[in-house]
Amino acid sequence: MNNERPNILWINAEDIGPAFGFYGDPHAITPVLDSLAKKSMIYENAFAVSPICSPSRSTLVTGLYATSIGTQHLRSETPYPKELKTLPTLFSEAGYFTSLYGKTDYNFDPKGLWEYWSTDKAPWRKIEDGRPFLSVFTLKSTHEGKGNSKEKYEEEMQLFPHSTRHESRSVPVPPYHPNNEEFKDLWTRYYDLITAFDYEVGEILQNLKDDGLLDNTIVFIFSDHGFGMPRYKRWLYETGINVPLIVHIPDKYKNLSNLKAGEKTGDLVSFVDFVPTALSLADIPVPEYMEGFPFLGKQRKSQLRKDIYAFRSRADNMYEMSRAVRDDRFIYIRHFMPHLPYIQSSVIFSDEKESFGNLLELNQAGKLSLESLKMFSSKPIEELYDLKSDPYELNNLAGKEEYQGQMEWMRKRLQDYVMETKDLGFLYESEMVIRADGKSPYFLRNDPLKFDLKRLYSAANMVGKAAPNEINTLLEDSDSGVIFWGLMALRQLPLEDQRNFIQQLIFLLKSASVTVQIVAAENLYLLTQNDEYLEVLVEKLNHPIDEVKLQAARALELSNPTNSEILAEISKVLQRYKSPSGASHPYTDYNFASFISWSLESILEN
Template sequence: MRRYGSWKTWAIALGVLWWTTGMVPDAVGQAAAEQTRPNILWITCEDIGPHLGCYGDPYADTPNLDRLAAKGTIYIRAWSTAPVCAPARTAIISGMYPSSTGSEHMRSLITPPEGVKFYPQFLREAGYYCTNNSKEDYNLEKPGQVWDESSTKAHWKNRRPGQPFFAIFNFTVTHESQVRRRPHRWIHDPARVRVPAYHPDTIEVRQDWAQYYDNITTMDRMAGEKLKELEEAGLADDTIVFFYGDHGPGMPRCKRCPYNSGLQVPLIVYIPPKFQHLAPPDYKPGGRSSRLVSFVDLGPTVLSLVGIKPPAYMQGRPFLGVYAAEPPAYLFGLRGRMDERYDLIRSVTDGRFVYIRNFMPHLPWGQHVEYMFETPTTRVWKQLFDEGKLTPEQAYFWQVPKATEELYDLATDPDEVHNLAADPAYQGKLKELRAVLREHILQTRDLGFLPEDEIHARAGNGSPYRYGQSKDYPLERILEMAELASDLKSEQIDKLLHGLQDSDSAVRYWAVTGILARGQKAYDAAREPVLHALDDPAPSVQIVAAWTIGRYGSPEELQRALDVLKVFVDYEGKGPYLSMLALNALNDLGTKSEPVKSVVESFNPEIRREHGRLGENLFKLKRSILAKLGADTTTGAATTMR
């Protein structure tokens, strides 16, 4: 921790006394404390990677952010915790990994642990005026009032005179939905765009990437207006400014995928001269920091900047301020359910190498997420795959199975298309990152290894986090079965069958998932136990058993499987999570689902208010199933920004 001169120590101590006790010694003391506290402005945007001029991208046109970087510091190794907005923003607001709180799934709503506050609540208690303009999109229920104002009209100008502020302005012009918005007049020349190695080089792909850059330039202008507004108000010298994106680009294989391409974000921080004492050694005006920064670090860092010690439950490390911590050696990423499609992926980087563990390798990276398929790049890419016209690097996104483990060297392969996991020269790094990721899963008590319905059911009326931290959660046993289930190079049918007898339903869920992933031969060896699992006490086990039987069983066995799945189509009395899982199974079975077509057609997923953000997913799955069965799919819920 840094040492301060006597006047600074006095001022900070006075401020801490006020913040922590609520005592205001006198008007002079209050004014002195306020004058030593920085304002903090966050300028954020949606769905961009480090595609800015200040990051060395010659195709980018970002003069305002480049000027901010020239007097501040850019972080070249900053990662979102998730490659999609809701879990990413949940990590920021809580300072906790979504996998620890059970909030990793896109558009879920989780009860936070009792006593946990979001970081703006600490700031407000300390006298800060906190505004958010305006996206929230948290997967955690808000624990009381979080913001003084959160709306499209929220602004630091509405605070009382002299009151320090924390303000967020979030720009949506770079969002995925705007990349495909047509008509569009391209400013960046599509012919000059760099097409990453995982994308096919077509006009559709080039136009989408060029429009992405056009949108970044528009956002840069908007950011410049906010910075100018701050200067004209005479507040630039009193305000620490952050700029960052909420996850990687809104392009397929970036957004929703916990590669570096989906997790790396630009992060620029400017600290005015009067607050340079809050900067660590790696901060240099006009500099570049190689410190690893995660989204779970952002909330604790803001608290540290204003002299508040982050609470112990926050899992992030402050990288600025009086409580700045040692840099982490690794960053971690995750993927759970993305809209209507389930998957479980975890990733880790040391800044150079990226390791990915796919726990559901039987599902392709490019599952049919309806919202993703609205982008022209996605559609032409899939079409070329179906026509057999892609290179191996381009085809991998759509192939089944995907590799259980992936390892990439960003120094030589920035597009992450050459998997080194089987290369003898990299086995040391593979084992290191595999072990680091496993330890992180166990240490953070990762709840993603539970079926989504059980995240809620096991918590009862409490928080999933509290359950996950308790001895009642047998994570190590569950994880061992998930690792075995996803290791397709190892048949281990006997161990999977043994797992089907386990007392814990999540172990049984992974055991039957391992049989599903291994195909016909595994099912033939495990037929009777899998059929018996149709009567398992756990609904998620029943559903995956039915999915397995539907894929590989006889016509008579298929009918038994469909009889189970159709029970879970309507979520009433069972919940939307089981309905989504059953509908995913029916969708995968394609025309084999024909006998339950009428059940799907009659299903009207008018979700109750507490499940409102999930109803759209059920409509999408209904449309997808009926499209495969040749039914009319023109009606249903409209899509919204995500």
């Protein structure tokens, strides 16, 4: 092996926060990680760009915010511009062997990115020409599926028979979860899975040691976002985006770090910084188009981050739109679709997962605490939390007079991030795809006729704040993207005020934008209960673009139709997405066919 350039090893856990012993968590049993941390740098303020996996992975493999390339939704099949190179491509071109263990999940086609993609826990043994390596591992032992199913948990723990387990129900429950036996058991099991992850990390590190490579390898260990539990994964809070991160740099490369082994740092780092940092450590030039910056290596930036940017968009068939800025003390969140509750009706929030099943049962029985009930409510327009005095993010300071200076500053930082990164999320997904016209949405960024971000952001900022006359102006705009935000602003008004806009909504059914047509039809049905508007939505289920069909399917699901003819038509459409009998998956694909089907099946079940 070439000892001049360091090997780079990333070990990525799924669905956990900084719940390791070396962070001071008294409930964590993580001997391998704790031992490694004594010789590593410990980052206390590392953040995912999104509280959900595929948008975060998209950023981790590109060095770009997913919102800058149109890959912010979970999941999508977005064209990736050949002009932009990925992490493995850049390392491969620099003479590195590249390997991946586990999932890709980048929201674009991963074919050909990795030289070696397998379940091999010592992939460097395939190298025959002395090259250094970049190896990325995604370990699934802590995924929410195992944390939320006792059966899957037991199956996983059987793979680690020597892994220590916690005493039954020994882990405390956070204040927004019911303090009952079910949640105590869930949290205890989740910590067992973290111990299993620790054991698995030990296997990989032992392979490195056995092969004499530990002293030549820089190791990153982190998670993709917060715990796979309610108010963590998919929530744009500290609980959803704060992740563990340790970086081990062997002595021979200690000049590449500004920190000492075993040192903890409060420096803010974001996933968008990880690719530039890996390149910097390997002495590979960082492309100018990348949006993060190196925090280690020869290209390290001396100026520290003052804040990080994070986002939340569609997950499966459940639409969402929120953005956040987090500095060294406060987190500010702006919701652009606040009428949608945190826990929407959907498969991902269903009783298929034990935690959500228990919440749903208690909610129906009227037995949830106020903090738990908030998860089922609509959202405030803005949220602000002082993480120093309120680490659980329970006390929203957004409306308090004494914090208005902080609010103004963080609103400005949010706007700065939106404009600097050219956040494509201010075009609704179906609108973005149509305007991209088969190409990567990334190219919309430099086309002001298709993507006038200043006007779009200004319109989106009216949501929750606009008076009826201002909404009227938005609905009459020439840009369908602005009209969309006018429709979102309209949804925030009381129903009696929304009814004053019925004629305008009927006019918008003839809009050139199918996105606007769908939202207008959904709003009209909400206001009138007239089935002719549902027929508009059913018609859109036959549109050639998947993102349009999903938007229509979800609008129908939230409208809860009961008309027998409409239900019969929905049933016919559903059959298109069904796999043949005996197939391993019930739908024709794991993405849009599944998501559309879930919405249509929900309608028929109801």
